[in-house]
Amino acid sequence: MKTFVRLKNEINIRTVNKIFALRDPYTISHQAEVADFSKTLGQHMGLDESAIDDLYLGGTFHDIGKIETPQEILSKPMNLNQEEYNLVKRHPNTGYEILIDASLSDNVKQIVLEHHERLDGSGYPNQLRGNEIHDLSKIVAVSDVVSAMQTHRPYRAALPAKIVINELKRQAGISLDKDITNLAIEVLCNQ
Helix, strand or coil: CCCHHHHHHHHHHHHHHHHHHHHHHHHHHHHHHHHHHHHHHHHCCCCCHHHHHHHHHHHHHHHHHHHHCCHHHHCCCCCCHHHHHHHHHHHHHHHHHHHHCCCCCCHHHHHHHHHCCEECCCCCCCCCHHCCCCCCHHHHHHHHHHHHHHHHHCCCCCCCCCHHEEEEHHHHCCEHHHHHHHHHHHHHCCC
């Protein structure tokens, strides 16, 4: 039965990604990177197979809500103004609403909703703090930050590994979970 569910999920993922890639190829590759790195972190943490599957699916769908964000904002070659940033900040809620009736675990839906929440309450959409944030969401949040920094963006080039690691160290224990962030640094250093 698990094999059938995995196959069904893979078919659904490929279908959704084909549709989304027509609009925003960057987001599709970013989601794949986040899914893979989240899965790697989960494996290093010794999480069970179900949690690792949820991490992978949560990472795969974490930015699906950007389907609502205007393309000119997603591909803008400079920093966003406040109005544009407010539109982008809607994507976790939109993604959650898109997936609410999908045959995915509640953990996956929670990851989509919470992947921009931060330990210090500075995140969005609900300014959750610390233990209010789901543990799997904390893993995807770190993976999302890593992928965003390591990848070329319309407004800046990919950042060198040293800068990525320094930024992760700066955020560890403040906005991102310290243990997960330190594990991410260790994994990056061993790649």
